[in-house]
Amino acid sequence: MSFKSWPKWLMLTALAVGILVPVLVGLGETIWAAFGILPALGRHTFSFNAWQQLLELPGLITSLRLTLVSGFAATTIALTLALFGSAWVYHSSGKKSFLSQLKPFVQAILVPILAAPHAAIAIGLAFLLAPSGWLARLFSPWLTTWELPPNLATVQDLWGLSLTLGLIIKELPFLWLISLVALKQIDVSRQLTLAQSMGYSHTTAWCKIIVPQLYPLIRLPVFVVLVYALSTVDMAQMLGPNNPPTLALATMRWYNDTNVQLLLPASAASVLLGILIAASVILWEVAVRTAMLTSKVMIRSGNRTGKYPFFTGVLTTALPITVMLGLLSLLVLALWSITWRWSFPDAFPTNWSYRYWLQLMTHVPLAVQHSIIVALMSSGLALTLSVAWLEVQDRLGGHLYKLTLWFIYLPLLVPQIAFLYGLKVGFLRLGLNGSMTTVIWAHLLFVFPYTMLSLVGSWRSLDKRYVQVATSLGRSWWSCFWRIKISLLLRPLLLAWAIGMAVSISQYLPTLMIGAGRVESLTIEAVSLASGADRRLVGVYGLLQALVPLLAYSFALLLPRLVALKK
Amino acid sequence: MTLDVNSILPKRLGVMLALLTAGLLSPLGYSATASTDTSNASQWQQTLEQAVGETVYWHAWGGDVRTNDFIIWVGEQTEALYDVKVKHVKLSSTAEAVTQVIAEKAAGENTNGAVDMIWINGPNFLAMKQQELLHGPFVSQLPNSKYLDLSSNSAASVDFTEAVAGLEVPWRLARFVFIVDSKRVQQAPLSMAQMLTWAQVNPGRLTHPVISNFMGSTFLKQALIELTPDPSVLQQPATEQSFALATAPLWRWYDAIKPHLWRAGKSFPENEAIQQQMLSDGEIDIAMAFDPAAAAAGIASGLLPTSARVFVPSRGTLGNISFVAIPYNASHTAGAKVVANFLLQPETQAQMQNIDVLGSFSVLDSNKLDAQQAQVFANLPSSEALPTLVDLGPTLLEPHASWTTQLKQHWSQRYSQ
Numbered sequence: 001m002s003f004k005s006w007p008k009w010l011m012l013t014a015l016a017v018g019i020l021v022p023v024l025v026g027l028g029e030t031i032w033a034a035f036g037i038l039p040a041l042g043r044h045t046f047s048f049n050a051w052q053q054l055l056e057l058p059g060l061i062t063s064l065r066l067t068l069v070s071g072f073a074a075t076t077i078a079l080t081l082a083l084f085g086s087a088w089v090y091h092s093s094g095k096k097s098f099l100s101q102l103k104p105f106v107q108a109i110l111v112p113i114l115a116a117p118h119a120a121i122a123i124g125l126a127f128l129l130a131p132s133g134w135l136a137r138l139f140s141p142w143l144t145t146w147e148l149p150p151n152l153a154t155v156q157d158l159w160g161l162s163l164t165l166g167l168i169i170k171e172l173p174f175l176w177l178i179s180l181v182a183l184k185q186i187d188v189s190r191q192l193t194l195a196q197s198m199g200y201s202h203t204t205a206w207c208k209i210i211v212p213q214l215y216p217l218i219r220l221p222v223f224v225v226l227v228y229a230l231s232t233v234d235m236a237q238m239l240g241p242n243n244p245p246t247l248a249l250a251t252m253r254w255y256n257d258t259n260v261q262l263l264l265p266a267s268a269a270s271v272l273l274g275i276l277i278a279a280s281v282i283l284w285e286v287a288v289r290t291a292m293l294t295s296k297v298m299i300r301s302g303n304r305t306g307k308y309p310f311f312t313g314v315l316t317t318a319l320p321i322t323v324m325l326g327l328l329s330l331l332v333l334a335l336w337s338i339t340w341r342w343s344f345p346d347a348f349p350t351n352w353s354y355r356y357w358l359q360l361m362t363h364v365p366l367a368v369q370h371s372i373i374v375a376l377m378s379s380g381l382a383l384t385l386s387v388a389w390l391e392v393q394d395r396l397g398g399h400l401y402k403l404t405l406w407f408i409y410l411p412l413l414v415p416q417i418a419f420l421y422g423l424k425v426g427f428l429r430l431g432l433n434g435s436m437t438t439v440i441w442a443h444l445l446f447v448f449p450y451t452m453l454s455l456v457g458s459w460r461s462l463d464k465r466y467v468q469v470a471t472s473l474g475r476s477w478w479s480c481f482w483r484i485k486i487s488l489l490l491r492p493l494l495l496a497w498a499i500g501m502a503v504s505i506s507q508y509l510p511t512l513m514i515g516a517g518r519v520e521s522l523t524i525e526a527v528s529l530a531s532g533a534d535r536r537l538v539g540v541y542g543l544l545q546a547l548v549p550l551l552a553y554s555f556a557l558l559l560p561r562l563v564a565l566k567k
Numbered sequence: 568m569t570l571d572v573n574s575i576l577p578k579r580l581g582v583m584l585a586l587l588t589a590g591l592l593s594p595l596g597y598s599a600t601a602s603t604d605t606s607n608a609s610q611w612q613q614t615l616e617q618a619v620g621e622t623v624y625w626h627a628w629g630g631d632v633r634t635n636d637f638i639i640w641v642g643e644q645t646e647a648l649y650d651v652k653v654k655h656v657k658l659s660s661t662a663e664a665v666t667q668v669i670a671e672k673a674a675g676e677n678t679n680g681a682v683d684m685i686w687i688n689g690p691n692f693l694a695m696k697q698q699e700l701l702h703g704p705f706v707s708q709l710p711n712s713k714y715l716d717l718s719s720n721s722a723a724s725v726d727f728t729e730a731v732a733g734l735e736v737p738w739r740l741a742r743f744v745f746i747v748d749s750k751r752v753q754q755a756p757l758s759m760a761q762m763l764t765w766a767q768v769n770p771g772r773l774t775h776p777v778i779s780n781f782m783g784s785t786f787l788k789q790a791l792i793e794l795t796p797d798p799s800v801l802q803q804p805a806t807e808q809s810f811a812l813a814t815a816p817l818w819r820w821y822d823a824i825k826p827h828l829w830r831a832g833k834s835f836p837e838n839e840a841i842q843q844q845m846l847s848d849g850e851i852d853i854a855m856a857f858d859p860a861a862a863a864a865g866i867a868s869g870l871l872p873t874s875a876r877v878f879v880p881s882r883g884t885l886g887n888i889s890f891v892a893i894p895y896n897a898s899h900t901a902g903a904k905v906v907a908n909f910l911l912q913p914e915t916q917a918q919m920q921n922i923d924v925l926g927s928f929s930v931l932d933s934n935k936l937d938a939q940q941a942q943v944f945a946n947l948p949s950s951e952a953l954p955t956l957v958d959l960g961p962t963l964l965e966p967h968a969s970w971t972t973q974l975k976q977h978w979s980q981r982y983s984q
Binding site for chain 1 (some may be wrong): 624626628629632647653656657658659660661662663665666667669670671672673674675676679681682689690691693694698716751771777779780829833834835837840844845847848850851869870872925972979980982983984
């Protein structure tokens with residue numbers, strides 16, 4: 001260990017102790033349990049029984065199919081829409097349509113959907129689309145003649161379509177915003193103008209020139225979306241079919257079963273889900289690379305007139321509808337939060353009430369305070385760690401990181417409940433039980449991968465020559481780092497931080513399990529009440545839960561503009 | 568040292584004063600409990616003293632606002648009376664608390680557990696009892712246990728056919744009931760056979776929660792008890808043979824009713840709260856609950872139409888009791904006992920049974936109450952949607968836990984593809 005490389009070793013140690021060890025400890029317990037070893041239940045012998053039990057589960061094949069189809073479909077469609085949406089933002093057509101006037105406000109329109117918890121969007125959407133939902137109520141009975149809701153499977157359909165739709169609605173804003181931020185690293189306008197001056201249509205230029213540069217920057221966020229879609233429990237619970245449900249929901253049910261012996265097959269199911277997710281990520285990457293390779297032929301063909309009116313038409317319709325559904329889901333929750341009763345087929349609440357908002361004032365201040373402290377600490381730490389890691393890597397290089405990076409993403413690959421049980425046992429052995437510090441640490445394990453994933457692309461794309469020039473002009477390392485990297489990357493840095501805030505705020509199980517119920521949080525309140533399915537409360541808590549991330553995102557999107565104005 | 572004495576002494580004095588004066592000053596008329604057995608009394612006195620200043624972490628399902636508010640009220644009372652605070656740890660599933668204790672045991676944390684008290688019954692209780700995760704027996708130490716019928720076959724001594732053995736304290740009564748909107752359903756089906764006919768006439772208007780949910784499996788058990796030739800078999804552990812024999816009529820009935828269920832029996836609500844919401848939305852006509860006050864409480868909180876009513880099959884319904892238990896490694900065992908004892912106070916039970924508060928039926932033996940205490944119950948407000956105990960008919964015994972496990976398994980083998 002040379003003196004010069006001490007930052008590298010310091011960084012590695014911090015990551016190993018802070019993140020890698022807890023992750024491995026957490027996974028270790030689960031893997032042991034999957035192979036029959038769970039001393040707390042008096043199980044000490046290695047066996048494959050849990051796997052056999054898992055394979056005999058009725059409907060397992062359907063569960064797997066549902067998981068994969070909804071996961072891949074949602075990711076592909078959300079990504080396509082996000083890329084199309086980004087193209088649309090940069091497309092300056094002469095026509096002044098209503099939609100084109102919204103372009104400057106795209107971020108402001110998307111942020112509320114991004115900030116809202118997944119469960120809130122899911123419950124809102126379920127109410128919107130259900131046979132007894134808002135759309136049906138708006139048109140009943142005068143148009144539909146429905147005095148009672150029809151027996152139609154518009155949500156929780158057996159093919160998982162409404163689940164896929166819910167995932168698209170929630171993930172589109174994430175991918176779209178992250179694309180817009182990443183596009184700032186590419187000189188889009190100049191390249192487009194150049195391409196168009198060479199006779200390329202806007203669509204062709206976007207597909208052939210911009211997308212191949214953009215995708216590497218958002219590759220990891222796309223993985224995040226894919227992983228989330230495959231492992232979601234709360235959206236699957238509200239929107240997915242449930243007999244059988246997706247693999248993640250089935251696993252969750254086993255973990256929560258009153259028969260504690262099911263912890264063993266549940267652990268096997270977690271490991272299976274982990275493998276499934278890892279395989280899906282690899283499959284996705286292979287598919288994308290193949291597509292990129294084959295499309296090189298098309299790119300080189302020089303064809304520049306492609307207009308694809310059918311696809312453009314479909315996307316032009318689908319994009320505003322998707323965003324509208326997201327906004328309506330939130331609006332309908334806001335309506336419910338001030339409702340007392342709302343019977344079918346009334347188009348608007350039958351009786352109004354503010355009492356839940358009033359009750360809130362007395363019940364949750366401590367929970368809100370805890371949530372904010374934990375979110376600020378964990379996202380701040382996660383951002384610091386991410387930046388330190390990337391900077392150390394820039395200066396010293398190293399291949400070891402790539403390997404370790406995978407371990408860091410592990411918490412995203414297995415169901416939280418599986419991972420947390422082992423983590424909890426590990427923390428308890430260290431004598432850490434239910435303190436705020438422990439909860440912040442646990443949150444960090446989930447927040448860090450997200451900040452890292454959203455930051456890496458933009459960080460790597462920063463033109464190294466800026467720093468080289470600055471160094472050759474005699475600037476110190478600190479000055480290069482602060483004046484060049486941080487200020488040029490302010491936008492993605494703040495967005496990564498805001499994503500971290502949102503991730504932390506939404507953590508339910510880590511707060512409950514690692515906090516042992518001693519650390520109250522807004523999400524614990526919200527989730528325990530959501531199991532009671534009272535839309536009015538879900539409305540109040542869902543909006544409140546969205547508020548903190550909303551502030552964080554607004555800050556992240558507005559600050560760079562203010563800084564730019566000042567300059 | 569002096570600091571310690573100074574800070575503790577006034578508190579203890581305050582508690583003793585509270586104990587002495589509570590009976591005179593409290594509007595509800597809490598009486599300091601007098602036990603005939605002096606050794607028991609001095610032991611309880613010791614528990615009260617140990618409990619002073621403790622905060623009891625009560626892990627309880629948090630999905631019902633009225634229950635949450637009742638737990639807040641309990642905490643306010645125990646703090647004023649005994650200087651014991653209650654912190655409600657809101658769970659979305661009781662299994663979360665069980666997992667917590669299992670994890671603590673796995674890590675060797677045997678004294679400073681995070682869970683002081685759990686709202687529990689049935690399979691979760693069985694699991695904790697079998698894994699020796701519970702403190703006790705302690706029920707007989709509680710002065711207010713004198714109000715309970717603890718004879719060996721009483722509802723308070725047996726939890727899903729498992730002997731309570733003094734390891735958990737009853738606090739609220741649960742009875743399986745059906746809820747309908749009386750505006751839409753005039754003639755409710757009063758047996759499982761009638762339910763089949765009703766479903767055929769009203770296709771798509773009946774469903775049950777998913778079977779992995781306890782309300783879903785309760786519905787199956789209710790049907791099983793009614794349809795099986797000899798219900799007494801269900802009190803014994805299920806064997807392959809007895810299960811096949813006892814459940815054959817159930818599966819015939821279910822095969823017949825399934826196509827007439829909501830979404831043709833291919834999809835089910837996730838839990839009973841969602842099912843109740845579907846009743847409120849008009850998607851279905853019959854919901855289920857484990858609380859006779861469910862309709863009245865639903866109306867009072869705006870979750871159900873004012874025309875919601877409860878009905879029970881004429882041969883009675885499954886009933887059980889909600890208990891509280893203390894984990895073996897609880898940090899505040901004394902405090903938890905004080906709170907458990909407070910839950911059994913006749914005035915507490917009357918407050919709980921009040922439909923404006925919670926509407927859950929008392930677990931006390933009415934024969935053991937004095938005239939004044941009985942009067943408190945008699946004076947409780949009534950509601951049109953609240954059935955009397957007589958309306959509810961006979962209570963059917965929960966089958967042995969092995970039946971539930973096997974019913975769930977066989978159901979999903981038959982109906983999950």
